[in-house]
Amino acid sequence: MADAALRLSEIAEQLTGAPPPLRIRAWDGSESGPSGGPVLVVRTPRALRRFLWRPGELGLARAWVAGEIDVEGDLYEALGLMSGMIWDQGEDAERRRLWDPAIRSAARRLATLAGPWPPPRPPREEVRRRRGALHTLRRDRAAISHHYDVGNDFYEQVLGPSMVYSCAYWEPGGTLEGAQRDKIDLICRKLGLAEGDRLLDVGCGWGSMVLHAAREYGVQAVGITLSAEQAGYARKRIAEAGLTDRIEIRVQDYRSVEDGPYDAISSIGMAEHVGSAAYARYAAQLYGLLRPGGRLLNHQISRRPLRQEDAYHVDEFIDAYVFPDGELAPLGETLAALERAGFEARDVEVLREHYALTLRAWVRNLEADWEAAVAASSPGRARVWRLYMAASALSFERNRIGVNQILAVRTPGSGVSGVKLRPRTWG
Incomplete structure (x- = not known):
């Protein structure tokens, strides 16, 4: 025909x-x-x-x-x-x-x-249908491995030298590397990091946050991840930087951390993996790991609230190919969960447009040497990432999803949070 x-x-x-x-x-x-x-x-x-x-x-x-x-x-x-x-x-x-x-x-x-049936088998990049309870230690480890153990060479091409896989903080005319450095430094300043502080970075990725915090602020840092590939890469970077005496990288679930108290905790782009059923435990665990007066910086993607008559449906493409078992919650629900755990929310910053710019930069990196990206992963995997990142950029631009930094404090009984008052500048 x-x-x-x-x-x-x-x-x-x-x-x-x-x-x-x-x-x-x-x-x-x-x-x-x-x-x-x-x-x-x-x-x-x-x-x-x-x-x-x-x-x-x-x-x-x-x-x-x-x-x-x-x-x-x-x-x-x-x-x-x-x-x-x-x-x-x-x-x-x-x-x-x-x-x-x-x-x-x-x-x-x-x-x-x-034409004739049956349909072809699903591509091999698709996660098989999962059974059993959500967010067990074993199931979360498998979900993280599917997304992050794609290959460090692939992530180097997409993310660039910063190896930061979360929303950057852009200035007009800025570069991806500069915007990622500015985002990490902003988090360090919000946490009030100082020489000798103990920092826990939950979902530490390839180690960029702990490296910056140890090098620029003199902290003793622990980074945890469920990805063995990320951990190996981070340890190599730390050794090359001569910071092995200040930074420890563990392959460990946040639920298994028991060596508090910490002065500060950063959770950057990790809480999307926690899930609504486990979020109360996540918030309580981080609260319990902080000393009185300690600070949490929770950097997390959010979705728009639903009307009362609507029901939330997990994105089928994202669940099958990108973030298995990932869940997004509205900002208000996240704030409420942190407050129920005992935290006092001290600051919220919305970075929605910043993430759209970040995703478009990652897409440009991916497309700049497509053949290398395919060689580092697979044709199907590279296509997954191109579609996922481009569609996500549009979702941020159109206010379907957002991303927020919440600064929360384990405020002691005295009520003294330790967070300084500061002027606001609106443009």
Whole structure:
């Protein structure tokens, strides 16, 4: 057939109620839709079989990871257009998909175009369906390994020399390296670090926070991670910096740390892995590890609050390919959990736009030497990361998700928090 793209456009309009907002090129070379913008390339009917088997985000994600669909042109523009066509349809559209005869007719037409069943197996980068209780020590260790033990060479290319995998703190005209250094130093200053303080960095990654804190502020630091690859890399950096007498790196779960008290705790981009069911224990554990007057800096991605009638659904693509078992909570819920554990919240800073800039910088790094990224991981893994980071950048820009730094104190009974009053500057 030489009209597959036209037929796909007609089916998409039947499914969504509007013409596709971007051009489609099909496996037979045919094209349909508006010109002058990004092109959605459907390389094989296998992609359609995946979508029919798992309609929605997961089916599309499987086709993307497998290389069966692609985008030519501006990926951000394409994702924005597709978001309006697929992800932003709302509850009324979901009911329409279930009950509208036209939708069922479109599905039958799509099945005819897709060809014989069964659908292909999911790409090997997909996490297998998990059973049992969430957030056990063993299950959390496996989830962390899936995400972080991809290969340090891959992360070096994406993150750059700073090896910091969290939102940077940008100034106009700044660089990624400078913005990451400024973010870490901001955290050190919020924690009030001083010579000889004991610092615990929960989810220490490749060691950038503990290295900066020990070198610039003279602290004695402990960094913990569940990733053996991260730990090995961090220890090598620490040895090269001549700071092995000041920094210890452990492969350890936060629930197993028992050597408090600490003067300060940093948790930077780790709490998203904790989960709502375990968050009270997380907050209580960190509170118990601090001395009276000790400070916690909790840097964490958040989601928007839900209406009372809505239910929170885990993002299927993120859960299957990126952060297994990860959960996002609204800022208010995180604050409440920390307060229930005994903390006094002293400062909240919203960094939503900063994370969008950070993600776009990481995407540029990934795309700058695509072949090296593929060689360091796999074609599917590199495609996962490109889609995940670009889509996340749009989510931050459009206020679907946010990221916040919460400074909390284990304020003693005297009520003296030790946090200095400071003037605010608004621009």
